[in-house]
Amino acid sequence: xxxxxxxxxxxxxxxxxxxxxxxxxxxxxxxxxxxxxxxxxxxxxxxxxxxxxxxxxxxxxxxxxxxxxxxxxxxxxxxxxxxxxxxxxxxxxxxxxxxxxxxxxxxxxxxxxxxxxxxxxxxxxxxxxxxxxxxxxxxxxxxxxxxxxxxxxxxxxxxxxxxxxxxxxxxxxxxxxxxxxxxxxxxxxxxxxxxxxxxxxxxxxxxxxxxxxxxxxxxxxxxxxxxxxxxxxxxxxxxxxxxxxxxxxxxxxxxxxxxxxxxxxxxxxxxxxxxxxxxxxxxxxxxxxxxxxxxxxxxxxxxxxxxxxxxxxxxxxxxxxxxxxxxxxxxxxxxxxxxxxxxxxxxxxxxxxxxxxxxxxxxxx
Amino acid sequence: xxxxxxxxxxxxxxxxxxxxxxxxxxxxxxxxxxxxxxxxxxxxxxxxxxxxxxxxxxxxxxxxxxxxxxxxxxxxxxxxxxxxxxxxxxxxxxxxxxxxxxxxxxxxxxxxxxxxxxxxxxxxxxxxxxxxxxxxxxxxxxxxxxxxxxxxxxxxxxxxxxxxxxxxxxxxxxxxxxxxxxxxxxxxxxxxxxxxxxxx
Numbered sequence: 153x154x155x156x157x158x159x160x161x162x163x164x165x166x167x168x169x170x171x172x173x174x175x176x177x178x179x180x181x182x183x184x185x186x187x188x189x190x191x192x193x194x195x196x197x198x199x200x201x202x203x204x205x206x207x208x209x210x211x212x213x214x215x216x217x218x219x220x221x222x223x224x225x226x227x228x229x230x231x232x233x234x235x236x237x238x239x240x241x242x243x244x245x246x247x248x249x250x251x252x253x254x255x256x257x258x259x260x261x262x263x264x265x266x267x268x269x270x271x272x273x274x275x276x277x278x279x280x281x282x283x284x285x286x287x288x289x290x291x292x293x294x295x296x297x298x299x300x301x302x303x304x305x306x307x308x309x310x311x312x313x314x315x316x317x318x319x320x321x322x323x324x325x326x327x328x329x330x331x332x333x334x335x336x337x338x339x340x341x342x343x344x345x346x347x348x349x350x351x352x353x354x355x356x357x358x359x360x361x362x363x364x365x366x367x368x369x370x371x372x373x374x375x376x377x378x379x380x381x382x383x384x385x386x387x388x389x390x391x392x393x394x395x396x397x398x399x400x401x402x403x404x405x406x407x408x409x410x411x412x413x414x415x416x417x418x419x420x421x422x423x424x425x426x427x428x429x430x431x432x433x434x435x436x437x438x439x440x441x442x443x444x445x446x447x448x449x450x451x452x453x454x455x456x457x458x459x460x461x462x463x464x465x466x467x468x469x470x471x472x473x474x475x476x477x478x479x480x481x482x483x484x485x486x487x488x489x490x491x492x493x494x495x496x497x498x499x500x501x502x503x504x505x506x507x508x509x510x511x512x513x514x515x516x517x
Numbered sequence: 518x519x520x521x522x523x524x525x526x527x528x529x530x531x532x533x534x535x536x537x538x539x540x541x542x543x544x545x546x547x548x549x550x551x552x553x554x555x556x557x558x559x560x561x562x563x564x565x566x567x568x569x570x571x572x573x574x575x576x577x578x579x580x581x582x583x584x585x586x587x588x589x590x591x592x593x594x595x596x597x598x599x600x601x602x603x604x605x606x607x608x609x610x611x612x613x614x615x616x617x618x619x620x621x622x623x624x625x626x627x628x629x630x631x632x633x634x635x636x637x638x639x640x641x642x643x644x645x646x647x648x649x650x651x652x653x654x655x656x657x658x659x660x661x662x663x664x665x666x667x668x669x670x671x672x673x674x675x676x677x678x679x680x681x682x683x684x685x686x687x688x689x690x691x692x693x694x695x696x697x698x699x700x701x702x703x704x705x706x707x708x709x710x711x712x713x714x715x716x717x
Contacts, residue, residue, distance in 0.1 A: 456583065458578060474587075474595075477585055477595075478595045481565075481585070481595060481596060481597075481600070482597055484600075486563075486565070486583040487565075487583055487585065488574070488577070488578045488582070488583050488584050488585060489574075489584075489585040489586050489587070490571060490574045490575060490578065490586045491571070491586055492571070493571070507571070507575060510575055510579060511575055511578050511579070513579070514575070514578045514579025514580070514581075515578055515579075515581075517579070517581070
Protein backbone atom coordinates (compact mmCIF):
# COMPACT_ATOMS: atom_id res chain seq x y z
CA UNK A 153 0.00 0.00 0.00
CA UNK A 154 1.31 3.42 -0.90
CA UNK A 155 0.02 6.32 1.11
CA UNK A 156 -2.03 8.35 -1.31
CA UNK A 157 -1.47 12.07 -1.43
CA UNK A 158 -4.54 13.60 0.22
CA UNK A 159 -5.84 16.78 -1.29
CA UNK A 160 -5.40 18.76 1.93
CA UNK A 161 -3.09 18.29 4.89
CA UNK A 162 -3.04 20.33 8.06
CA UNK A 163 0.20 20.40 9.99
CA UNK A 164 -0.55 20.71 13.70
CA UNK A 165 1.42 23.68 15.07
CA UNK A 166 1.74 22.06 18.48
CA UNK A 167 2.28 18.54 19.80
CA UNK A 168 -1.02 16.69 20.14
CA UNK A 169 -1.57 15.65 23.77
CA UNK A 170 -2.89 12.09 24.14
CA UNK A 171 -4.97 10.29 26.77
CA UNK A 172 -2.01 7.99 27.43
CA UNK A 173 -0.05 10.98 28.75
CA UNK A 174 2.21 11.04 25.72
CA UNK A 175 2.16 13.69 23.02
CA UNK A 176 2.39 13.30 19.27
CA UNK A 177 5.01 15.67 17.83
CA UNK A 178 4.67 17.09 14.35
CA UNK A 179 1.39 15.35 13.67
CA UNK A 180 -0.67 16.10 10.60
CA UNK A 181 -4.32 15.65 9.76
CA UNK A 182 -5.44 14.94 6.21
CA UNK A 183 -8.91 16.04 5.21
CA UNK A 184 -11.32 16.66 2.39
CA UNK A 185 -13.80 19.52 2.15
CA UNK A 186 -16.85 20.02 -0.03
CA UNK A 187 -19.21 22.95 -0.63
CA UNK A 188 -18.65 26.63 0.08
CA UNK A 189 -17.83 27.88 3.56
CA UNK A 190 -20.29 30.61 4.54
CA UNK A 191 -18.79 34.02 5.32
CA UNK A 192 -19.79 33.65 8.97
CA UNK A 193 -18.56 30.02 9.01
CA UNK A 194 -21.93 28.85 10.28
CA UNK A 195 -22.55 26.07 7.77
CA UNK A 196 -19.92 23.48 8.60
CA UNK A 197 -20.93 19.83 8.78
CA UNK A 198 -18.20 17.65 10.23
CA UNK A 199 -18.45 14.06 9.03
CA UNK A 200 -16.57 11.46 11.08
CA UNK A 201 -15.54 8.23 9.42
CA UNK A 202 -15.76 4.65 10.70
CA UNK A 203 -12.95 2.21 11.53
CA UNK A 204 -11.68 1.52 8.04
CA UNK A 205 -13.09 4.65 6.45
CA UNK A 206 -11.22 7.77 5.49
CA UNK A 207 -11.66 11.38 4.45
CA UNK A 208 -12.90 10.49 0.96
CA UNK A 209 -16.52 10.68 2.01
CA UNK A 210 -17.82 12.04 -1.28
CA UNK A 211 -14.90 11.91 -3.68
CA UNK A 212 -13.20 9.14 -5.59
CA UNK A 213 -10.90 7.04 -3.46
CA UNK A 214 -7.33 7.49 -4.73
CA UNK A 215 -6.39 3.81 -4.29
CA UNK A 216 -9.56 1.92 -5.14
CA UNK A 217 -10.96 4.41 -7.64
CA UNK A 218 -14.38 3.81 -6.09
CA UNK A 219 -16.85 6.57 -5.15
CA UNK A 220 -16.66 8.04 -1.64
CA UNK A 221 -17.95 5.89 1.21
CA UNK A 222 -20.98 8.12 1.81
CA UNK A 223 -21.31 9.46 -1.70
CA UNK A 224 -25.04 8.80 -1.61
CA UNK A 225 -25.43 10.99 1.50
CA UNK A 226 -23.07 13.92 0.83
CA UNK A 227 -23.28 16.06 -2.28
CA UNK A 228 -25.29 18.70 -4.11
CA UNK A 229 -28.99 18.18 -3.39
CA UNK A 230 -28.25 15.11 -1.24
CA UNK A 231 -29.35 14.77 2.42
CA UNK A 232 -26.12 16.47 3.56
CA UNK A 233 -26.42 19.10 0.87
CA UNK A 234 -23.12 20.59 -0.25
CA UNK A 235 -25.04 23.39 -1.96
CA UNK A 236 -25.84 24.55 1.53
CA UNK A 237 -23.23 23.04 3.83
CA UNK A 238 -19.47 23.11 3.91
CA UNK A 239 -18.67 19.47 4.64
CA UNK A 240 -15.35 18.56 6.24
CA UNK A 241 -14.14 15.01 6.73
CA UNK A 242 -10.78 14.36 8.37
CA UNK A 243 -8.75 11.17 8.38
CA UNK A 244 -8.33 10.14 12.02
CA UNK A 245 -5.01 10.14 13.79
CA UNK A 246 -3.65 6.60 13.73
CA UNK A 247 -5.02 5.91 10.27
CA UNK A 248 -3.12 5.53 7.06
CA UNK A 249 -4.60 7.92 4.52
CA UNK A 250 -2.47 10.96 5.18
CA UNK A 251 -3.03 11.62 8.87
CA UNK A 252 -0.20 10.67 11.18
CA UNK A 253 -0.32 6.98 12.07
CA UNK A 254 1.97 4.01 12.65
CA UNK A 255 3.08 3.99 9.00
CA UNK A 256 4.17 7.63 9.23
CA UNK A 257 7.76 8.65 9.74
CA UNK A 258 8.77 9.31 13.32
CA UNK A 259 11.32 12.00 14.17
CA UNK A 260 14.17 9.58 13.37
CA UNK A 261 12.97 9.27 9.80
CA UNK A 262 11.80 5.67 10.18
CA UNK A 263 8.16 4.57 10.37
CA UNK A 264 6.69 4.64 13.86
CA UNK A 265 5.38 1.07 13.55
CA UNK A 266 4.66 -0.14 17.06
CA UNK A 267 6.43 2.86 18.56
CA UNK A 268 3.30 4.82 17.66
CA UNK A 269 1.56 5.69 20.91
CA UNK A 270 -1.71 3.93 21.72
CA UNK A 271 -4.51 6.37 21.00
CA UNK A 272 -8.16 6.72 21.99
CA UNK A 273 -11.29 7.95 20.26
CA UNK A 274 -10.91 11.17 22.26
CA UNK A 275 -7.39 11.55 20.85
CA UNK A 276 -8.78 11.20 17.33
CA UNK A 277 -11.29 13.94 18.11
CA UNK A 278 -8.48 16.06 19.58
CA UNK A 279 -6.77 15.83 16.21
CA UNK A 280 -9.97 16.83 14.41
CA UNK A 281 -10.60 19.72 16.81
CA UNK A 282 -7.03 20.91 16.18
CA UNK A 283 -7.88 20.89 12.47
CA UNK A 284 -11.04 22.94 13.11
CA UNK A 285 -8.94 25.39 15.14
CA UNK A 286 -6.50 25.65 12.27
CA UNK A 287 -9.34 26.33 9.84
CA UNK A 288 -10.77 28.99 12.15
CA UNK A 289 -14.02 27.08 12.73
CA UNK A 290 -15.18 27.55 16.29
CA UNK A 291 -18.49 25.79 16.04
CA UNK A 292 -19.87 23.31 13.56
CA UNK A 293 -23.50 23.26 12.52
CA UNK A 294 -23.61 19.47 12.84
CA UNK A 295 -21.20 16.70 13.64
CA UNK A 296 -22.34 13.41 12.13
CA UNK A 297 -20.94 9.92 12.14
CA UNK A 298 -21.85 6.27 11.95
CA UNK A 299 -20.24 3.46 13.95
CA UNK A 300 -16.79 4.72 15.09
CA UNK A 301 -17.77 8.04 13.52
CA UNK A 302 -20.69 8.14 15.95
CA UNK A 303 -18.29 7.53 18.83
CA UNK A 304 -16.26 10.53 17.68
CA UNK A 305 -19.42 12.65 17.43
CA UNK A 306 -20.38 11.67 21.00
CA UNK A 307 -16.85 12.30 22.25
CA UNK A 308 -16.84 15.74 20.63
CA UNK A 309 -20.20 16.58 22.20
CA UNK A 310 -19.06 15.38 25.62
CA UNK A 311 -15.57 16.87 25.71
CA UNK A 312 -15.93 19.96 23.54
CA UNK A 313 -19.60 20.80 24.16
CA UNK A 314 -19.41 24.25 22.57
CA UNK A 315 -18.02 22.99 19.28
CA UNK A 316 -21.18 21.43 17.78
CA UNK A 317 -24.75 22.73 17.60
CA UNK A 318 -26.17 19.38 16.51
CA UNK A 319 -24.92 15.87 16.98
CA UNK A 320 -26.09 13.02 14.76
CA UNK A 321 -25.04 9.54 15.84
CA UNK A 322 -25.90 6.57 13.63
CA UNK A 323 -25.53 2.86 14.49
CA UNK A 324 -23.10 3.54 17.29
CA UNK A 325 -22.47 3.11 21.00
CA UNK A 326 -21.15 4.94 24.05
CA UNK A 327 -18.88 2.04 24.97
CA UNK A 328 -17.47 -1.10 23.47
CA UNK A 329 -19.06 -4.26 24.82
CA UNK A 330 -17.16 -7.42 25.68
CA UNK A 331 -18.46 -8.92 22.44
CA UNK A 332 -17.20 -5.95 20.42
CA UNK A 333 -13.78 -6.24 22.06
CA UNK A 334 -13.75 -9.99 21.49
CA UNK A 335 -14.27 -9.63 17.74
CA UNK A 336 -11.57 -6.98 17.51
CA UNK A 337 -9.17 -9.21 19.41
CA UNK A 338 -9.69 -11.97 16.83
CA UNK A 339 -8.69 -9.50 14.14
CA UNK A 340 -5.64 -8.24 15.99
CA UNK A 341 -4.45 -11.76 16.74
CA UNK A 342 -4.85 -12.70 13.08
CA UNK A 343 -2.58 -9.80 12.09
CA UNK A 344 0.00 -10.48 14.77
CA UNK A 345 0.04 -14.21 13.98
CA UNK A 346 1.06 -13.44 10.39
CA UNK A 347 4.85 -13.99 10.14
CA UNK A 348 5.05 -11.02 7.80
CA UNK A 349 3.83 -8.77 10.59
CA UNK A 350 7.35 -8.95 12.09
CA UNK A 351 6.41 -7.28 15.35
CA UNK A 352 4.94 -4.44 13.34
CA UNK A 353 8.25 -3.60 11.68
CA UNK A 354 7.34 -4.67 8.15
CA UNK A 355 7.48 -1.34 6.34
CA UNK A 356 11.08 -1.71 5.11
CA UNK A 357 10.56 -5.33 4.11
CA UNK A 358 9.15 -6.56 0.87
CA UNK A 359 6.30 -8.41 2.55
CA UNK A 360 3.37 -7.17 4.60
CA UNK A 361 0.97 -9.04 6.87
CA UNK A 362 -1.72 -9.08 4.20
CA UNK A 363 -2.98 -12.54 5.11
CA UNK A 364 -3.52 -11.61 8.74
CA UNK A 365 -5.11 -8.28 7.81
CA UNK A 366 -7.41 -10.01 5.33
CA UNK A 367 -8.57 -12.49 7.99
CA UNK A 368 -9.15 -9.59 10.41
CA UNK A 369 -11.28 -7.89 7.80
CA UNK A 370 -13.22 -11.07 7.04
CA UNK A 371 -14.09 -11.60 10.71
CA UNK A 372 -15.07 -7.95 11.15
CA UNK A 373 -17.06 -7.95 7.94
CA UNK A 374 -19.33 -10.69 9.24
CA UNK A 375 -20.21 -8.47 12.21
CA UNK A 376 -21.24 -5.67 9.85
CA UNK A 377 -23.87 -7.84 8.16
CA UNK A 378 -26.97 -9.62 9.37
CA UNK A 379 -27.81 -13.29 9.11
CA UNK A 380 -30.86 -12.34 7.06
CA UNK A 381 -28.75 -10.23 4.72
CA UNK A 382 -26.14 -12.94 4.27
CA UNK A 383 -28.77 -15.61 3.69
CA UNK A 384 -30.58 -13.45 1.20
CA UNK A 385 -27.38 -12.61 -0.67
CA UNK A 386 -25.64 -16.00 -0.64
CA UNK A 387 -27.64 -18.70 1.09
CA UNK A 388 -25.68 -21.94 0.77
CA UNK A 389 -25.11 -21.41 -2.93
CA UNK A 390 -21.88 -22.75 -4.42
CA UNK A 391 -19.38 -20.57 -6.26
CA UNK A 392 -18.57 -21.42 -9.89
CA UNK A 393 -19.16 -25.14 -9.38
CA UNK A 394 -21.88 -27.72 -9.42
CA UNK A 395 -20.81 -29.77 -6.41
CA UNK A 396 -18.79 -29.50 -3.24
CA UNK A 397 -15.07 -30.02 -3.80
CA UNK A 398 -14.42 -31.97 -0.61
CA UNK A 399 -11.51 -29.63 -0.03
CA UNK A 400 -10.91 -26.18 1.34
CA UNK A 401 -11.39 -24.03 -1.72
CA UNK A 402 -14.05 -21.38 -1.51
CA UNK A 403 -16.91 -23.72 -2.40
CA UNK A 404 -19.57 -21.41 -1.08
CA UNK A 405 -20.33 -18.00 -2.51
CA UNK A 406 -20.17 -16.49 0.96
CA UNK A 407 -16.59 -17.75 1.28
CA UNK A 408 -15.36 -16.19 -1.93
CA UNK A 409 -17.20 -12.98 -1.03
CA UNK A 410 -15.34 -12.75 2.28
CA UNK A 411 -12.02 -13.59 0.63
CA UNK A 412 -12.64 -10.85 -1.90
CA UNK A 413 -13.50 -8.36 0.87
CA UNK A 414 -10.36 -9.35 2.77
CA UNK A 415 -7.92 -9.09 -0.10
CA UNK A 416 -9.42 -5.84 -1.39
CA UNK A 417 -8.97 -4.32 2.03
CA UNK A 418 -5.24 -5.03 2.23
CA UNK A 419 -4.64 -2.82 -0.79
CA UNK A 420 -5.95 0.25 0.96
CA UNK A 421 -5.30 -0.23 4.66
CA UNK A 422 -2.28 -0.56 6.89
CA UNK A 423 -2.30 -3.53 9.30
CA UNK A 424 -0.77 -1.55 12.15
CA UNK A 425 -3.41 1.15 11.73
CA UNK A 426 -6.00 -1.58 12.11
CA UNK A 427 -4.38 -2.62 15.40
CA UNK A 428 -4.29 0.92 16.76
CA UNK A 429 -7.75 1.98 15.69
CA UNK A 430 -9.48 -1.17 16.93
CA UNK A 431 -7.66 -0.68 20.26
CA UNK A 432 -8.95 2.90 20.45
CA UNK A 433 -12.50 1.66 19.87
CA UNK A 434 -12.13 -1.05 22.53
CA UNK A 435 -10.95 1.52 25.04
CA UNK A 436 -13.98 3.71 24.27
CA UNK A 437 -16.24 4.12 27.29
CA UNK A 438 -17.75 7.57 27.48
CA UNK A 439 -19.27 6.98 30.92
CA UNK A 440 -15.93 5.90 32.36
CA UNK A 441 -14.41 9.14 31.12
CA UNK A 442 -17.07 11.05 33.04
CA UNK A 443 -17.14 9.58 36.50
CA UNK A 444 -18.90 6.37 35.60
CA UNK A 445 -22.24 7.99 34.75
CA UNK A 446 -23.01 8.54 31.08
CA UNK A 447 -25.42 11.40 31.79
CA UNK A 448 -22.48 13.36 33.25
CA UNK A 449 -20.90 13.38 29.81
CA UNK A 450 -23.75 15.52 28.52
CA UNK A 451 -24.54 17.64 31.56
CA UNK A 452 -25.39 21.19 30.53
CA UNK A 453 -25.09 20.40 26.81
CA UNK A 454 -26.95 22.89 24.64
CA UNK A 455 -26.61 20.73 21.54
CA UNK A 456 -29.47 18.95 19.83
CA UNK A 457 -28.90 15.23 19.49
CA UNK A 458 -30.34 12.65 17.14
CA UNK A 459 -29.63 8.96 17.44
CA UNK A 460 -30.44 6.38 14.81
CA UNK A 461 -30.16 2.61 15.11
CA UNK A 462 -31.03 -0.28 12.79
CA UNK A 463 -33.11 -3.20 13.95
CA UNK A 464 -30.83 -5.79 12.31
CA UNK A 465 -27.57 -4.32 13.70
CA UNK A 466 -26.17 -6.79 16.23
CA UNK A 467 -22.76 -5.12 16.47
CA UNK A 468 -24.17 -1.96 18.04
CA UNK A 469 -27.78 -2.97 18.69
CA UNK A 470 -30.65 -0.57 19.37
CA UNK A 471 -30.26 -1.05 23.13
CA UNK A 472 -26.88 0.74 22.91
CA UNK A 473 -28.50 3.77 21.27
CA UNK A 474 -31.34 3.74 23.79
CA UNK A 475 -28.78 3.71 26.58
CA UNK A 476 -27.35 6.96 25.19
CA UNK A 477 -30.85 8.43 24.75
CA UNK A 478 -31.64 7.72 28.41
CA UNK A 479 -28.45 9.43 29.49
CA UNK A 480 -29.22 12.45 27.30
CA UNK A 481 -32.73 12.61 28.73
CA UNK A 482 -31.37 12.37 32.26
CA UNK A 483 -29.00 15.23 31.44
CA UNK A 484 -31.91 17.26 30.08
CA UNK A 485 -30.42 17.41 26.60
CA UNK A 486 -32.58 17.73 23.50
CA UNK A 487 -32.65 14.34 21.88
CA UNK A 488 -34.46 12.47 19.15
CA UNK A 489 -34.20 8.77 18.50
CA UNK A 490 -35.39 6.43 15.78
CA UNK A 491 -34.86 2.76 15.18
CA UNK A 492 -35.00 2.15 11.46
CA UNK A 493 -35.88 -1.14 9.90
CA UNK A 494 -33.24 -2.52 7.55
CA UNK A 495 -32.22 -6.02 6.50
CA UNK A 496 -28.49 -5.39 6.19
CA UNK A 497 -27.25 -5.14 9.77
CA UNK A 498 -24.67 -2.63 10.94
CA UNK A 499 -23.67 -1.73 7.38
CA UNK A 500 -27.18 -0.36 6.75
CA UNK A 501 -25.99 3.16 7.49
CA UNK A 502 -23.78 3.02 4.41
CA UNK A 503 -26.44 1.61 2.13
CA UNK A 504 -29.45 3.01 0.34
CA UNK A 505 -32.10 3.83 2.95
CA UNK A 506 -34.75 6.44 2.19
CA UNK A 507 -35.87 6.84 5.80
CA UNK A 508 -32.30 7.44 6.95
CA UNK A 509 -31.95 10.05 4.23
CA UNK A 510 -35.10 11.82 5.41
CA UNK A 511 -34.02 11.74 9.06
CA UNK A 512 -30.56 13.09 8.25
CA UNK A 513 -31.94 15.80 5.97
CA UNK A 514 -34.67 16.72 8.45
CA UNK A 515 -32.31 16.88 11.40
CA UNK A 516 -29.86 19.15 9.59
CA UNK A 517 -32.52 21.60 8.45
CA UNK B 518 -39.57 26.17 11.97
CA UNK B 519 -42.98 27.70 11.54
CA UNK B 520 -46.01 26.88 13.65
CA UNK B 521 -48.36 24.48 11.97
CA UNK B 522 -50.90 26.24 9.82
CA UNK B 523 -53.55 23.63 10.28
CA UNK B 524 -55.89 24.01 13.22
CA UNK B 525 -55.05 21.98 16.29
CA UNK B 526 -57.47 19.32 17.41
CA UNK B 527 -59.77 20.84 20.10
CA UNK B 528 -58.31 18.77 22.95
CA UNK B 529 -54.77 19.77 21.89
CA UNK B 530 -55.81 23.41 21.59
CA UNK B 531 -57.19 23.32 25.15
CA UNK B 532 -53.94 21.80 26.41
CA UNK B 533 -51.80 24.25 24.41
CA UNK B 534 -53.74 27.18 25.86
CA UNK B 535 -52.95 26.06 29.42
CA UNK B 536 -49.26 25.20 29.19
CA UNK B 537 -47.28 28.01 30.83
CA UNK B 538 -44.71 29.70 28.55
CA UNK B 539 -41.14 28.54 28.98
CA UNK B 540 -42.05 25.25 30.64
CA UNK B 541 -40.73 21.77 29.96
CA UNK B 542 -43.21 19.39 28.38
CA UNK B 543 -43.25 15.70 27.53
CA UNK B 544 -45.84 14.79 24.92
CA UNK B 545 -46.46 11.06 25.12
CA UNK B 546 -47.80 9.61 21.92
CA UNK B 547 -47.01 12.90 20.21
CA UNK B 548 -47.98 11.75 16.71
CA UNK B 549 -46.59 14.06 14.05
CA UNK B 550 -45.68 16.66 16.67
CA UNK B 551 -48.49 19.14 15.95
CA UNK B 552 -48.89 20.09 19.61
CA UNK B 553 -45.15 20.31 20.26
CA UNK B 554 -44.59 22.50 17.22
CA UNK B 555 -47.38 24.80 18.36
CA UNK B 556 -46.06 24.98 21.92
CA UNK B 557 -42.50 25.68 20.85
CA UNK B 558 -43.48 28.35 18.37
CA UNK B 559 -46.02 30.08 20.55
CA UNK B 560 -44.60 30.06 24.03
CA UNK B 561 -40.97 28.93 23.85
CA UNK B 562 -41.84 25.66 25.48
CA UNK B 563 -39.10 23.05 25.67
CA UNK B 564 -41.10 20.16 24.30
CA UNK B 565 -40.00 16.53 24.05
CA UNK B 566 -42.03 13.77 22.51
CA UNK B 567 -42.40 10.03 22.68
CA UNK B 568 -43.98 8.15 19.80
CA UNK B 569 -44.11 4.52 18.75
CA UNK B 570 -44.86 4.96 15.05
CA UNK B 571 -41.62 5.31 13.08
CA UNK B 572 -43.13 7.44 10.32
CA UNK B 573 -44.50 9.90 12.87
CA UNK B 574 -41.12 10.08 14.62
CA UNK B 575 -39.45 10.72 11.30
CA UNK B 576 -41.86 13.60 10.58
CA UNK B 577 -41.15 15.08 14.00
CA UNK B 578 -37.38 14.93 13.47
CA UNK B 579 -37.81 16.56 10.08
CA UNK B 580 -39.75 19.37 11.82
CA UNK B 581 -36.82 19.97 14.14
CA UNK B 582 -38.59 18.47 17.16
CA UNK B 583 -36.98 16.26 19.80
CA UNK B 584 -38.80 12.96 19.66
CA UNK B 585 -37.77 9.58 20.98
CA UNK B 586 -39.18 6.48 19.37
CA UNK B 587 -40.51 4.45 22.22
CA UNK B 588 -43.38 2.66 23.88
CA UNK B 589 -45.13 4.66 26.58
CA UNK B 590 -46.08 1.39 28.29
CA UNK B 591 -42.46 0.70 29.16
CA UNK B 592 -40.22 3.64 28.32
CA UNK B 593 -41.60 6.28 30.68
CA UNK B 594 -39.62 4.46 33.37
CA UNK B 595 -36.45 5.91 31.81
CA UNK B 596 -37.36 9.47 32.78
CA UNK B 597 -36.43 10.90 36.17
CA UNK B 598 -39.07 12.04 38.68
CA UNK B 599 -40.61 15.46 37.96
CA UNK B 600 -38.39 15.89 34.91
CA UNK B 601 -41.14 17.90 33.21
CA UNK B 602 -43.54 20.67 34.16
CA UNK B 603 -46.23 18.92 32.14
CA UNK B 604 -46.65 15.37 30.94
CA UNK B 605 -49.24 15.13 28.19
CA UNK B 606 -51.11 12.03 27.15
CA UNK B 607 -53.53 12.88 24.37
CA UNK B 608 -55.79 10.19 22.97
CA UNK B 609 -53.42 7.49 24.16
CA UNK B 610 -54.72 6.40 27.58
CA UNK B 611 -57.24 4.07 26.01
CA UNK B 612 -54.47 2.32 24.06
CA UNK B 613 -52.30 1.68 27.13
CA UNK B 614 -51.72 -1.82 28.39
CA UNK B 615 -52.43 -0.59 31.93
CA UNK B 616 -53.95 2.91 31.93
CA UNK B 617 -53.78 3.05 35.72
CA UNK B 618 -50.02 2.42 35.75
CA UNK B 619 -49.50 4.86 32.93
CA UNK B 620 -51.32 7.54 34.90
CA UNK B 621 -48.95 6.87 37.80
CA UNK B 622 -45.95 7.29 35.52
CA UNK B 623 -47.44 10.44 34.03
CA UNK B 624 -47.82 12.00 37.47
CA UNK B 625 -44.33 10.86 38.40
CA UNK B 626 -42.41 12.36 35.46
CA UNK B 627 -44.53 15.53 35.29
CA UNK B 628 -45.46 18.05 37.97
CA UNK B 629 -48.78 18.30 36.16
CA UNK B 630 -50.42 16.05 33.63
CA UNK B 631 -52.91 16.57 30.83
CA UNK B 632 -54.92 13.55 29.74
CA UNK B 633 -57.39 13.52 26.87
CA UNK B 634 -59.45 10.59 25.68
CA UNK B 635 -62.61 9.73 23.77
CA UNK B 636 -65.56 9.30 26.15
CA UNK B 637 -67.12 5.88 25.69
CA UNK B 638 -70.25 6.99 27.57
CA UNK B 639 -71.18 9.54 24.89
CA UNK B 640 -74.85 9.16 23.98
CA UNK B 641 -74.08 8.18 20.42
CA UNK B 642 -71.93 5.29 21.64
CA UNK B 643 -74.52 4.25 24.16
CA UNK B 644 -77.25 4.38 21.52
CA UNK B 645 -75.24 2.35 19.03
CA UNK B 646 -74.66 -0.34 21.63
CA UNK B 647 -78.18 -0.24 23.03
CA UNK B 648 -80.10 -0.20 19.77
CA UNK B 649 -77.63 -1.77 17.36
CA UNK B 650 -76.35 -4.30 19.84
CA UNK B 651 -72.89 -4.04 18.30
CA UNK B 652 -69.66 -2.29 19.26
CA UNK B 653 -70.10 1.30 18.12
CA UNK B 654 -68.24 2.85 15.23
CA UNK B 655 -68.70 6.58 15.71
CA UNK B 656 -66.96 9.84 14.84
CA UNK B 657 -65.00 9.65 18.10
CA UNK B 658 -64.37 5.90 17.83
CA UNK B 659 -64.13 5.38 14.10
CA UNK B 660 -62.53 1.93 13.95
CA UNK B 661 -64.16 -1.49 14.24
CA UNK B 662 -63.64 -3.43 17.47
CA UNK B 663 -61.12 -5.86 16.03
CA UNK B 664 -58.94 -3.22 14.41
CA UNK B 665 -59.04 -0.52 17.06
CA UNK B 666 -55.95 0.37 19.06
CA UNK B 667 -58.28 1.30 21.92
CA UNK B 668 -58.06 -1.65 24.24
CA UNK B 669 -59.43 0.00 27.37
CA UNK B 670 -62.55 1.99 26.71
CA UNK B 671 -63.05 4.63 29.35
CA UNK B 672 -65.74 7.13 30.28
CA UNK B 673 -65.56 10.54 31.93
CA UNK B 674 -66.90 9.03 35.15
CA UNK B 675 -64.47 6.12 35.00
CA UNK B 676 -61.57 8.53 34.66
CA UNK B 677 -62.73 10.67 37.58
CA UNK B 678 -62.90 7.49 39.63
CA UNK B 679 -59.39 6.42 38.54
CA UNK B 680 -57.97 9.86 39.43
CA UNK B 681 -59.59 9.61 42.87
CA UNK B 682 -58.20 6.13 43.39
CA UNK B 683 -54.75 7.32 42.40
CA UNK B 684 -54.86 10.32 44.72
CA UNK B 685 -54.61 12.73 41.80
CA UNK B 686 -56.24 16.17 41.97
CA UNK B 687 -58.35 17.07 38.99
CA UNK B 688 -57.42 20.72 38.61
CA UNK B 689 -59.46 21.40 35.49
CA UNK B 690 -61.47 19.58 32.88
CA UNK B 691 -62.71 20.43 29.41
CA UNK B 692 -65.33 18.59 27.39
CA UNK B 693 -65.94 18.62 23.66
CA UNK B 694 -68.72 17.63 21.29
CA UNK B 695 -68.91 18.51 17.60
CA UNK B 696 -65.44 20.07 17.89
CA UNK B 697 -66.83 22.60 20.37
CA UNK B 698 -66.33 22.95 24.08
CA UNK B 699 -69.40 22.05 26.13
CA UNK B 700 -70.18 22.66 29.78
CA UNK B 701 -69.33 20.16 32.50
CA UNK B 702 -72.84 19.16 33.60
CA UNK B 703 -73.88 15.88 32.01
CA UNK B 704 -70.52 15.65 30.28
CA UNK B 705 -70.54 11.91 30.74
CA UNK B 706 -73.51 11.79 28.32
CA UNK B 707 -72.70 14.66 26.07
CA UNK B 708 -68.92 14.80 25.63
CA UNK B 709 -67.24 13.02 22.72
CA UNK B 710 -63.84 13.91 24.15
CA UNK B 711 -62.59 14.96 27.55
CA UNK B 712 -59.39 16.67 28.71
CA UNK B 713 -58.27 16.59 32.32
CA UNK B 714 -55.54 18.59 34.02
CA UNK B 715 -54.16 16.70 37.00
CA UNK B 716 -51.53 17.00 39.68
CA UNK B 717 -50.45 15.01 42.68
